Amino acid sequence: MQTVMVVPGESERFWNQTPFRSYLFNAFSLLLPSGEQFVIRAMEDAATHLPEGAPLQDEVAQFVREERAHQRAHRLYNAQLAAQGYNAIALEARIERAVQGLEHALSWRERLALAAALEYLTALVSRHALRGEGWLVHNASRQSSLWRWHCEEEVAHHGVALRMLCEVGRVGYGRRMALYVLASLILLGDVARHTWDFFQTDRAQGRLGWLGGARSVAGFVLRQAVGLARMAVGWLGYGLPMHRLAPASQVGRNAEKARIEVRPLQACDIPRLLVLEHKKWSDGQAADADAMAQRIAAHPQLCMGAFCPRTGEALASLFLKPISAVQLQSARTWADCAKICSHDGGQTSRDLFGISLSSISPQGVEAIFAFFWPRALKAGWRQIYLGSPVPGLARWRRGEPDAPVESYVYAMRRGGPQDPQLRYYWQKGFKTIVACKAGYFPHAASLDYGVVVRGRIPLSFLAPLWRHVPLSWLRGMERCLARGL
Template sequence: METLEAGMPGEPERFWNRTPFGSYLFNAFSLLLPAGEQFVVRAMEDAAAHLPLGTPLRDEVVQFVREERAHQRAHRQYNAQLAQQGYEAAALEARIERAVDRLDCTLGWQERLALAAALEFLTALVSRQALAGWLVDDGSRQATLWRWHCTEEVAHHGVALRLLGAVGQMGYARRVVLYGLASLILLADVGRHIASFFATDRAHGRLTWSSAMRSAAGFGLRHGGSLARMAVRWCGYGLPLRWLAPAPRTGRLVVRLLQAQDIPRLLVLEHTKWSEGQAASADAMAQRLLANPHLCLGAFCGHTGAALASLFLKPISEVQLHSARTWADCAEVAGGSRADQGGRATPCRDLFGISLSSISPDAVDAMFAFFWPQALKAGWRQIYLGSPVPGLARWREREPQGCVQSYVRTLRRGVPQDPQLRYYWRKGFRTVVACKPDYFPHPPSLDYGVVVRGRIPLSTWAPLWRCVPLAWLRGMGWCLSRVL
């Protein structure tokens, strides 16, 4: 949309969308957008800070914010032209900005996220009707801008709802009440803006009471069916969030053990998810594959072949785990992973998760479902992970004398208070084994790391699984993934 953001030279047609009322309706929404979308962006960014690191939803939020900021730039120029036409655009925008500032100061981040999700849902409702017939399709700059904007609103409105479901911890009643509040705010502001546009045009003799009423009535008659459908869909916000905005699904997945020729695609995945200092190198991946070829898994798109998820594991003994000072010590794959301090071979039954990288929740689920039968057959019992604690720095600002061990082990509403530990808790890693300073460089965690442990489901029956053919265990994969 660079051409739209470059501005609309000259005097655009005042009643560009067939009728005065049809034009007023979209102009009224435009005045809401710069401040309103800034409110949504702030709410989304604040909430996304509570997501675990590496979560695919974080990438969705980044793309969402990028699109919303483009909308803001375009509509600021659109509103400037409304002011040039003589409308009270600047005063109306200033009023919206003051109202948004009050909401920012009054509401907590969870309420602001819920309000943002409701506004995005409402905007998508209007956008669908706009694309279905409310907008002219004459190639004018205003119509082109609105078609671009509405298309993106329909495409990305579910991001806010998924984020609300992931971190909002919002009760159903409060979510619905805030939706009603958002609906009233939107209806009142649009009505106020339309009335101001009409008053300006009537004062300059461009419109009379009778012509304004005919324009509004004509819009209602022409689009009565779509207004009724929109009213029905408005009630749909009462459905569960998982129905309103299910997680996006990828195409057919291919899950298998990794091979050396996969490394170039895995590097693309690594640099998509992690910073330069965090991403694994090609040499590190090659060493992991060489040391433990049966503990390196990947999920790939069946259509493009792109790597969607990867998992690198290694055997580890309890002695090695507790003696390791840093994550690098735990992740080291060069030699001696099955020997104790005296050099005697030890029967390792536990695994350490070196890394999990993903851009698709479905790919992660499919990869785990693929791995569990093999883990049971091989007799693996537990998996350890080294986790950052990205909420620690913010907590320390509030509790400068607080004990890190207390932060890590204290549960709030039955789950850890740190977002990353909460994520692993829901995946079954519910035992905190150790909390180590200088574990790996991560400023939000103050360089602390936490070793967590999860038990592989049904692994206590290891003698039985050794007698069961692997093909049979794979046939149980669906059940095993549900047990996890």
């Protein structure tokens, strides 16, 4: 991997075609040595909380190597800015003091959340920098080579910080968004401050006047109005749930999803679904052919499958049914909730019960969720309930024989539920525990207990609007948001 490079001399001060565009990237460069160090330390601290041998440890190590290479390159870059007469040394020193203050003020989880937000923002800017030449000139100059190398790596590896946040650093939605706003203000404020300082230096030395500076800024804003609007949409994308921002693995995610076929299930799919059921569940837990046929016949639009188009193998399946508040409250067992009735949910319920989610492919689950979300908005569904096992309960009970089961069910660890299955659903957006029920379904590791959890369908509060929006537009919105991530 290359570690690049020094900014050329005086004759190429405005290297990016215009003064403002040159100032913009130079301003970012001043942030990077201290900013990258903050991100590196946050990631290394968080990595100590990963289980031994976790795949993310290798990703973090690669991430840190790349960030250190960026540091070295931009220290050289900034030294040349100082040699050109800019206040680079003083501005870098101020940033370093601010970064040290943040490190002392924040917990390790908050530092990780801030680092993930910074990485998301830099990847967002990098995508636009790499799109054509509206932001960044594309030629053989050393600056262009440096920035294109850096931007490509930022786009490629920003998901590592998000996955770390998802895995070990959960801080709650409100705090995550507050730290995201803080990261945005830090970047915007410092870039504006540095850009102004560069302009003042060049104006004082007679290289650029007020009119030339204003023309440079206005030209960029006018030419990039659409790109800036697109960036604003991408900025809002951070408000999506974490499982949309940070899937289990980014490696080949888009390519995998593109190769997966997702559609409503039909009776002819049942033989392949049975193979999937028995790969995922024990004989006592797996659904039989009659149960599947009954679910598909009753609610064909609420039964979905993800298939490999090459082999036809079932990769994931999702069975849902409408449910009313009365049915949910009166049900003692999972079978009561999952039973198919002619009056399921009545005519007014906007809630669903997740009968089954079976998967041998994380990408298959993602593809099903992406398929279902716009259809759920169009249909007006608001909430989904699931019955979850608690497979860590039996082991916990051996150490706490007299403690109530609820002490384990509601216990939190590293910002999420202590139980691994509840934590999995929590990461998928099912954050509310509705009930803990004994004898809910046979599951030895759960001592036959089950926990009913609830998740809200993102943006479903705008159901009156979505009812009048064509489904094709909603599907396009989902694809747009996915690309914006």
